Amino acid sequence: MAERAKQDGFEFYYTRHIAEDVFELELRRDYIGVKTNISGEYMNKYVPQSCVGGVLMGEYDRMAYMLGAVTGCNNAPEDLR
Numbered sequence: 631m632a633e634r635a636k637q638d639g640f641e642f643y644y645t646r647h648i649a650e651d652v653f654e655l656e657l658r659r660d661y662i663g664v665k666t667n668i669s670g671e672y673m674n675k676y677v678p679q680s681c682v683g684g685v686l687m688g689e690y691d692r693m694a695y696m697l698g699a700v701t702g703c704n705n706a707p708e709d710l711r
Contacts, residue, residue, distance in 0.1 A: 631655075631690050638694060646670075655686070657693045659701045664693040 635642035635657060643656040651670035656663050666689055677685050 631686065634690065635694075640694065640697065655689060655693065657690070657697050659697055662697065662701055664697045664700075666693060 631644070632642045639659060641658040643654075643658070645654040645656075646652070647654065653668045653670060653673070654665065655668070656665040658664075668686075668689065673682060673685070
């Protein structure tokens with residue numbers, strides 16, 4: 631995801647809060663950021679291991695679309711434009 635964010639012109643940050651069992655993803659551009667939290671418990675319980683990458687990339691696409699709309703950088707996936 632970090633490489634894709636760089637290609638799209640965003641800064642990507644990833645944090646895992648072990649105590650709360652939460653994954654935090656953040657995209658930034660021009661001092662504006664979009665952040666999302668994903669429960670580790672939810673991922674373990676409802677998302678098969680083979681699908682984790684797809685779920686995270688879906689979250690990336692959602693955040694990229696929102697951030698692109700705010701910053702005027704239209705890097706949204708083709709089907710969301």
